[in-house]
Amino acid sequence: LAQDHRPVWDGAAPARSARLAHPRGGGRPEGRAMPDKALAAECKAKGNAAFQAKDYPEAIKHFTEAIGHDPTDHVFFSNRSACFASLEQYDKALEDGAECVRLKPDWPKGYTRKGLAEFFLEKYDEAIDTYKAGLKLAPEDATLKEGLRKASDAKYGAPSAAGAGRGGPSLIFDMAALTAAAARNPKIKEYMQDKDLMQKVQMFLQLGGGRGMEKTIMQLIHQDPRALELIMAMQGVDLGDMSAPDHEERSPPPRQEPPQKKQKKEEPPPDNRTPEQKEADEFKKQGNELYKKKQFAEALAMYDKAIEKEPNDLTYYNNKCAVWIEMGPEHYDKVLQCLQDKIDRRYEINSANPGGASFEKVAKVYSRMASVYEKRKEFDRAVEMYNKSLTEDNSRFTRNALRELEREREKFEREAYIDPQKAEEHREKGNEFFKEKNYAEAKREYDEAVKRNPKDAKLYSNRAAALTKLLAYPDALKDLDECLKLDPTFVKAYSRKGAAHFFMKEYHKALQAYDQGLQLDPENAECKQGKEQVLAKVAETSRSKEVDEEQIQHAMADPEIQRILRDPQISLFLKTMQENPAEARKAMMADAKLQEAVSKLMAAGILRTG
Numbered sequence: 001l002a003q004d005h006r007p008v009w010d011g012a013a014p015a016r017s018a019r020l021a022h023p024r025g026g027g028r029p030e031g032r033a034m035p036d037k038a039l040a041a042e043c044k045a046k047g048n049a050a051f052q053a054k055d056y057p058e059a060i061k062h063f064t065e066a067i068g069h070d071p072t073d074h075v076f077f078s079n080r081s082a083c084f085a086s087l088e089q090y091d092k093a094l095e096d097g098a099e100c101v102r103l104k105p106d107w108p109k110g111y112t113r114k115g116l117a118e119f120f121l122e123k124y125d126e127a128i129d130t131y132k133a134g135l136k137l138a139p140e141d142a143t144l145k146e147g148l149r150k151a152s153d154a155k156y157g158a159p160s161a162a163g164a165g166r167g168g169p170s171l172i173f174d175m176a177a178l179t180a181a182a183a184r185n186p187k188i189k190e191y192m193q194d195k196d197l198m199q200k201v202q203m204f205l206q207l208g209g210g211r212g213m214e215k216t217i218m219q220l221i222h223q224d225p226r227a228l229e230l231i232m233a234m235q236g237v238d239l240g241d242m243s244a245p246d247h248e249e250r251s252p253p254p255r256q257e258p259p260q261k262k263q264k265k266e267e268p269p270p271d272n273r274t275p276e277q278k279e280a281d282e283f284k285k286q287g288n289e290l291y292k293k294k295q296f297a298e299a300l301a302m303y304d305k306a307i308e309k310e311p312n313d314l315t316y317y318n319n320k321c322a323v324w325i326e327m328g329p330e331h332y333d334k335v336l337q338c339l340q341d342k343i344d345r346r347y348e349i350n351s352a353n354p355g356g357a358s359f360e361k362v363a364k365v366y367s368r369m370a371s372v373y374e375k376r377k378e379f380d381r382a383v384e385m386y387n388k389s390l391t392e393d394n395s396r397f398t399r400n401a402l403r404e405l406e407r408e409r410e411k412f413e414r415e416a417y418i419d420p421q422k423a424e425e426h427r428e429k430g431n432e433f434f435k436e437k438n439y440a441e442a443k444r445e446y447d448e449a450v451k452r453n454p455k456d457a458k459l460y461s462n463r464a465a466a467l468t469k470l471l472a473y474p475d476a477l478k479d480l481d482e483c484l485k486l487d488p489t490f491v492k493a494y495s496r497k498g499a500a501h502f503f504m505k506e507y508h509k510a511l512q513a514y515d516q517g518l519q520l521d522p523e524n525a526e527c528k529q530g531k532e533q534v535l536a537k538v539a540e541t542s543r544s545k546e547v548d549e550e551q552i553q554h555a556m557a558d559p560e561i562q563r564i565l566r567d568p569q570i571s572l573f574l575k576t577m578q579e580n581p582a583e584a585r586k587a588m589m590a591d592a593k594l595q596e597a598v599s600k601l602m603a604a605g606i607l608r609t610g
Contacts, residue, residue: 035070043069047079054567056083074104081113088559093117108138115147119154127151142184181233188233191226201230225571228562280309284316296323312353314361317342318368325372332372339365363393367401379409423452427459439469457487464496473500491517495526502534505551508603510534538603548605555604564597
């Protein structure tokens with residue numbers, strides 16, 4: 001599920017302002033001061049200190065100041081991306097990760113930052129591409145390898161990816177994963193050397209996931225917050241590696257090349273072109289320059305002169321056809337006819353001028369024909385031409401062009417299917433089935449309505465209602481997230497989102513959803529009733545002596561709850577609450593941030609008042 005319960009940092013506006021202060025395309029606008037690297041380094045040091053103290057908003061503030069002093073340093077963006085990721089603000093983490101990669105494309109850590117944000121935003125294809133790009137630079141990087149594995153698992157629905165499904169998240173107790181994490185993270189290795197801590201973890205493992213497991217988890221974390229990192233490491237999640245700040249990487253010592261023997265200067269290959277071919281190539285060169293300047297008539301004249309000098313070379317005809325394509329659709333038939341004629345005569349041309357119709361040149365002719373068919377939206381013929389091109393010359397450029405064509409065809413077919421009027425017809429049919437309590441058929445109609453009009457927010461909300469009735473709560477939440485992405489003011493989506501979280505026993509998220517709806521419409525009856533229902537359930541659960549294992553499972557799998565539990569201030573508060581409840585209550589009343597965290601832990605079932 002996409003994370004929909006994220007803290008808001010008041011410093012977000014300065015961060016974006018700093019981003020606008022420097023151009024995306026590189027360079028520095030006229031009149032801008034030179035980067036002040038000394039001041040930037042001071043701000044970075046303060047940011048690192050705040051990060052180590054887990055004061056992420058303060059760290060963001062300092063890294064933003066560092067960027068203001070020197071927007072060319074990729075490390076500042078990497079560090080701020082880590083802060084945003086620690087706050088589960090993955091959109092902002094992605095922006096900084098992408099900027100880090102842009103500034104320093106040969107630095108593998110930048111791809112780790114970007115890929116992590118894409119993964120948590122459920123952009124699995126983009127995350128896979130990012131991790132692969134990083135692995136090209138550092139093939140043995142364990143973090144990049146692990147990120148690629150998790151993104152691939154998530155894309156194809158492997159159990160190890162997200163753990164979220166209809167039955168809810170589950171914990172995996174894998175000592176091999178813990179050992180692997182220790183090899184990557186010295187802190188995990190240090191924890192494993194603590195015999196008392198490891199005895200507690202071993203005792204926890206012996207429970208084997210039965211009843212009482214979640215209660216033991218909480219007792220373990222209350223006694224020693226390090227246990228959370230060990231438990232998460234067994235899930236394959238290295239909390240320290242996800243968010244550690246970066247420092248200036250030291251340049252490796254210069255590589256000393258072995259002395260090379262002096263080699264004789266190679267002579268350029270002999271130019272065996274005839275005088276006519278040399279003249280033809282000169283005319284082609286002039287034609288290329290005119291083509292770039294969009295002086296098409298003049299470019300055609302130059303290519304005609306080249307053909308006149310050497311009529312047995314496909315290159316000149318192919319370039320001439322490129323000009324015709326730029327001149328508009330009325331020339332497309334002429335292009336296809338010309339190029340097909342030259343392919344039919346390829347052997348004749350090669351006999352007259354060896355290499356004039358080589359495999360590579362014929363491949364380019366087929367690719368040119370494919371581009372014409374693509375412009376005409378004749379995708380099947382375009383695919384046929386690209387495949388013929390690949391049989392002549394299996395070039396990476398053509399393979400990429402074919403992939404792009406397939407994506408373009410999918411997009412075209414998807415857009416061609418859009419029909420808002422038919423979408424409305426399917427929505428009305430879905431509503432009828434919903435009233436009849438035939439929720440499966442209602443969902444089918446809403447599915448078709450979404451395909452017909454994927455930009456209509458209410459269709460996702462309606463389908464989410466049907467999915468909720470079918471007990472498919474995670475799928476309902478995905479639809480509601482999409483609905484709110486299209487229309488953030490859709491109050492009913494917030495009430496339905498609250499209901500889905502309620503049924504999944506994610507009461508802290510349900511409260512947030514209802515609160516968001518009430519911010520838009522303070523008198524909304526559904527949100528008010530839903531919130532009252534959640535608060536009553538939280539109070540009931542808090543007083544109960546029974547531990548709701550499903551609720552605890554969901555809470556322990558929630559990154560926000562994980563972040564709260566590993567906060568040193570929260571750990572100290574939990575310890576104080578056990579030893580001196582009165583002092584703990586006094587501290588909570590004096591700290592709004594602590595009150596908010598405790599409220600979330602109580603709503604999640606982690607803390608109890610009874």
